Amino acid sequence: MAQRSDITHKYLRAKKKFPNVWCAGCGIGIVMGSLIRAIDKLELDRDNVTLVSGIGCSSRMPVYLDFNTLHTTHGRALAFATGVKLANPKMHVIVITGDGDALAIGGNHFIHSCRRNMDITCILINNQIYGMTGGQFSPTTPTDSYASTAPYGNKEYPFDIPKLAEAAGATYVARGTVYHVTQLDQLIYDGIKKRGFSLVEAFSNCHTYFGRLNRLGDSVKMLEDMKKNALPLKAAAKMPPEKVQGKLLTGVFCDVEREEYCDRYDALIQSLQGK
Amino acid sequence: MAENIRLMQGNEAVAEGAMIGGLRFFGGYPITPSTEIAEILARRLPKVGGKFIQMEDEIASVAAIIGASLTGSKSMTATSGPGFSLMVEGIGYAYMAEVPTVIVNVQRGGPSTGLPTKVSQSDTMQARWGTHGDYIAIVLAPQSVRETLDLTVRAMNLAEVYRTPVTLLTDEVLGHMREKVTIPEEGELEIINRQKPDVPASWYKHFEITPNFKSPMASFGDGYRFHVTGLTHDEEGFPTNKSVEILAKLTKLRNKIMRYLDDICQIETDGMEDAHVAVYAYGIVARAARQAVQMARARRMKVGQIRPITIWPSHDKKYREIFSSKNLEAVIVAELNQGQLVYEVQRLVPKHVEVISLNRFDSELITPAQILNKIKEVR
Amino acid sequence: MSMTSHPKPDKTGASHTDSESIDRYEIRLSGSGGQGLILAGVMLAEAVATVDGKNCVQTQSYGPEARGGASRADVVISSGEIYYPKPMQLDLLLALSQEACDNYYRDLKENGLLIVDSHLVTQVPTTRWIGIPFSQLARHEIGNTMVANVISLGAICAISGVVSEAGLIEVVKRRAPRGTEEKNLAALQLGLTEGKKAKDRIRS
Numbered sequence: 001m002a003q004r005s006d007i008t009h010k011y012l013r014a015k016k017k018f019p020n021v022w023c024a025g026c027g028i029g030i031v032m033g034s035l036i037r038a039i040d041k042l043e044l045d046r047d048n049v050t051l052v053s054g055i056g057c058s059s060r061m062p063v064y065l066d067f068n069t070l071h072t073t074h075g076r077a078l079a080f081a082t083g084v085k086l087a088n089p090k091m092h093v094i095v096i097t098g099d100g101d102a103l104a105i106g107g108n109h110f111i112h113s114c115r116r117n118m119d120i121t122c123i124l125i126n127n128q129i130y131g132m133t134g135g136q137f138s139p140t141t142p143t144d145s146y147a148s149t150a151p152y153g154n155k156e157y158p159f160d161i162p163k164l165a166e167a168a169g170a171t172y173v174a175r176g177t178v179y180h181v182t183q184l185d186q187l188i189y190d191g192i193k194k195r196g197f198s199l200v201e202a203f204s205n206c207h208t209y210f211g212r213l214n215r216l217g218d219s220v221k222m223l224e225d226m227k228k229n230a231l232p233l234k235a236a237a238k239m240p241p242e243k244v245q246g247k248l249l250t251g252v253f254c255d256v257e258r259e260e261y262c263d264r265y266d267a268l269i270q271s272l273q274g275k
Numbered sequence: 276m277a278e279n280i281r282l283m284q285g286n287e288a289v290a291e292g293a294m295i296g297g298l299r300f301f302g303g304y305p306i307t308p309s310t311e312i313a314e315i316l317a318r319r320l321p322k323v324g325g326k327f328i329q330m331e332d333e334i335a336s337v338a339a340i341i342g343a344s345l346t347g348s349k350s351m352t353a354t355s356g357p358g359f360s361l362m363v364e365g366i367g368y369a370y371m372a373e374v375p376t377v378i379v380n381v382q383r384g385g386p387s388t389g390l391p392t393k394v395s396q397s398d399t400m401q402a403r404w405g406t407h408g409d410y411i412a413i414v415l416a417p418q419s420v421r422e423t424l425d426l427t428v429r430a431m432n433l434a435e436v437y438r439t440p441v442t443l444l445t446d447e448v449l450g451h452m453r454e455k456v457t458i459p460e461e462g463e464l465e466i467i468n469r470q471k472p473d474v475p476a477s478w479y480k481h482f483e484i485t486p487n488f489k490s491p492m493a494s495f496g497d498g499y500r501f502h503v504t505g506l507t508h509d510e511e512g513f514p515t516n517k518s519v520e521i522l523a524k525l526t527k528l529r530n531k532i533m534r535y536l537d538d539i540c541q542i543e544t545d546g547m548e549d550a551h552v553a554v555y556a557y558g559i560v561a562r563a564a565r566q567a568v569q570m571a572r573a574r575r576m577k578v579g580q581i582r583p584i585t586i587w588p589s590h591d592k593k594y595r596e597i598f599s600s601k602n603l604e605a606v607i608v609a610e611l612n613q614g615q616l617v618y619e620v621q622r623l624v625p626k627h628v629e630v631i632s633l634n635r636f637d638s639e640l641i642t643p644a645q646i647l648n649k650i651k652e653v654r
Numbered sequence: 655m656s657m658t659s660h661p662k663p664d665k666t667g668a669s670h671t672d673s674e675s676i677d678r679y680e681i682r683l684s685g686s687g688g689q690g691l692i693l694a695g696v697m698l699a700e701a702v703a704t705v706d707g708k709n710c711v712q713t714q715s716y717g718p719e720a721r722g723g724a725s726r727a728d729v730v731i732s733s734g735e736i737y738y739p740k741p742m743q744l745d746l747l748l749a750l751s752q753e754a755c756d757n758y759y760r761d762l763k764e765n766g767l768l769i770v771d772s773h774l775v776t777q778v779p780t781t782r783w784i785g786i787p788f789s790q791l792a793r794h795e796i797g798n799t800m801v802a803n804v805i806s807l808g809a810i811c812a813i814s815g816v817v818s819e820a821g822l823i824e825v826v827k828r829r830a831p832r833g834t835e836e837k838n839l840a841a842l843q844l845g846l847t848e849g850k851k852a853k854d855r856i857r858s
Contacts, residue, residue, distance in 0.1 A: 017513060046500065047497075047500060063513060068496065069500075069502045076334060079338035079339055082328065082338075083338065083339030083341060084342035084343065086339070087342065087344075087348040087350070088347075091346065091495065091496055108332060112330075272321050280707075282696070282699050282704055282710070448739065448740075452711060452713045454712070563737075566737040569737065642738070
């Protein structure tokens with residue numbers, strides 16, 4: 001593990017920005033570790049990596065990391081990222097967002113980013129609630145779960161993130177959890193490597209709000225539940241549907257080839273300039 | 276006839292000016308009456324290696340141009356009132372994060388979706404106060420097609436020099452009107468690019484507060500690896516809650532513009548030396564005003580004209596000087612709205628000068644005859 | 655520089671100057687959407703601006719509907735600077751529909767020139783007007799109703815002289831959709847001829 005944390009420290013704005021804002025036991029830090037290891041393994045030039053985020057607990061991540069970092073307005077991270085990427089296609093653009101940020105206020109940008117297929121990696125940390133503002137229900141809060149704005153239980157139905165992303169046209173869609181770290185490292189690594197729009201859902205815990213309001217226990221308990229409840233897609237495929245019901249499916253939901261937007265636009269420039 | 280003389284539409288002039296000014300990125304969303312700007316740039320930008328993208332809405336459009344500008348591309352979007360309403364979020368961000376951007380608002384009738392194909396100046400105050408928080412807006416307003424071209428270039432220059440969003444405020448008539456234009460020759464118009472840092476990365480502060488309030492700006496990818504946020508931040512860009520740093524940041528944002536009013540603010544005056552009455556109007560209405568002033572002067576009436584070209588910020592000192600013209604008794608403020616800039620004039624005239632509002636908001640232009648009648652009423 | 659060098663239609667007496675507007679000539683092309691009037695306005699303005707070298711502003715008015723509604727294009731021409739960009743009092747009104755004629759006749763100067771499509775405008779509110787059956791000519795002489803706008807430009811040129819023939823020829827060549835250049839040039843010539851005839855009728 002010592003080796004792992006050495007890698008992590010190489011990429012942190014350690015002297016400037018710590019301690020961080022996250023609650024003790026929050027899963028977001030685990031996702032940050034996975035992201036760092038993926039970038040390190042890919043040997044990306046950190047001057048050519050831009051992290052873009054919106055608003056929320058997860059969106060605070062870029063400030064701690066020593067890359068080009070852009071912390072934007074609520075829901076708009078993907079739209080800002082689209083400008084960065086198209087204006088400078090050499091840039092590796094990675095968006096860090098949450099369930100409220102990406103799917104509620106940023107829902108429109110999310111589906112259009114999937115559709116447009118620009119080479120952007122979107123890491124969506126799903127903790128099923130608005131943490132920063134104090135535990136209001138989000139588009140992924142399960143039906144009948146409690147939230148500070150759902151004191152009698154959530155009357156709505158949640159999004160299925162991988163299905164939404166795939167239907168909207170993302171070329172790589174995967175889900176991991178903050179319990180299954182090795183898998184999450186790999187999914188983020190593959191997502192960044194993919195030339196096209198990639199969506200990696202990182203299922204995480206918010207014990208402070210979601211856990212407390214729904215009596216799901218502390219961080220450790222919620223991670224243990226994640227371990228119990230997660231089911232790899234490959235395993236699920238061999239199981240009867242009733243056994244899959246209610247499980248958190250993990251793995252790669254979609255990995256298809258489609259010509260990337262900036263490549264297509266670059267080809268247009270080349271042809272117009274007669275090259 | 277020389278090839279550089281063309282019959283050109285106002286919206287076309289925005290695109291032409293943008294290309295001359297070095298635009299490399301346009302992100303927009305279709306809206307009448309601004310759409311021609313996007314259509315022309317969609318065709319022209321890729322020919323010079325620039326980028327055009329049609330985003331999913333105006334919020335995304337302004338976000339995209341901010342992202343693009345941070346990589347070093349001169350960036351612009353164009354819209355009309357309903358789109359501008361959505362863009363104010365991003366404009367506030369660009370102001371706070373000090374990102375050079377140009378927003379063109381081809382005004383149409385409001386409120387709400389209003390009158391898509393009709394002229395108006397009812398976004399005058401929105402351009403100034405649209406976004407939340409204290410904010411100093413730079414807003415330019417042309418009166419002709421050629422001036423639209425010139426001010427587009429100037430808007431880009433000001434955005435780069437002051438690291439701030441700049442709004443070009445035109446309107447439906449100006450946007451769609453065609454006029455004889457002499458295309459400027461290469462080198463005729465000054466083109467300014469942003470100042471880049473020359474210090475090592477470890478010394479660089481993206482939001483440095485310097486004695487003259489101007490600070491060089493690195494791009495993403497230049498090796499400086501800085502942080503940008505809409506949260507109130509320190510000189511390095513990291514969020515702060517320290518009141519000393521907050522004060523320093525917000526003071527800088529204000530001073531970097533307000534200390535340079537002489538450079539930013541253009542005001543045109545005519546015949547104010549002996550004027551008893553002045554007509555104050557901007558943009559397309561200034562042309563009716565000019566016609567009316569000519570008519571009045573042909574009748575030996577001593578009438579002058581004041582035309583703000585930079586609508587915002589207000590150069591209070593300069594206006595006070597103009598309004599203190601020794602014979603001035605009244606100022607007629609002609610606007611295509613229910614009265615917006617008139618409050619600025621009221622604020623700045625000496626006590627003895629009467630301020631008269633001339634408003635029209637039935638979707639038609641104010642005519643020279645209307646202004647002339649008002650002049651006659653005053654006398 | 656003034657515009658007095660242009661031949662003026664004597665009998666109709668459209669003058670280029672009065673005390674209110676110096677050195678301005680204001681034209682309105684009006685009718686229904688789909689008659690190509692905005693394009694005609696653009697062509698007229700382009701000829702004046704880029705070939706004749708005068709100052710010129712072209713504006714337009716249209717509703718949200720692209721076809722069928724009222725449509726108009728205004729052109730203001732001057733050798734000097736043009737301040738107010740829209741017409742104040744028309745020197746020339748072209749009306750290709752009864753509705754346009756009724757709506758805009760009152761915007762015409764006292765001695766202004768009214769040109770109507772004599773087939774489409776049956777009730778003219780004055781005795782001083784020129785009628786040419788533009789739409790019928792387009793259909794029967796050229797074989798395409800779409801060129802009525804170009805015929806009317808030819809007539810305006812011949813009658814008012816405010817735009818040069820050479821200018822219109824150049825611009826029609828430039829703006830006509832590919833493959834329709836000849837038809838449009840023929841339409842222009844037809845308009846010039848009909849315009850001259852109409853002018854002579856007034857003179858005699």
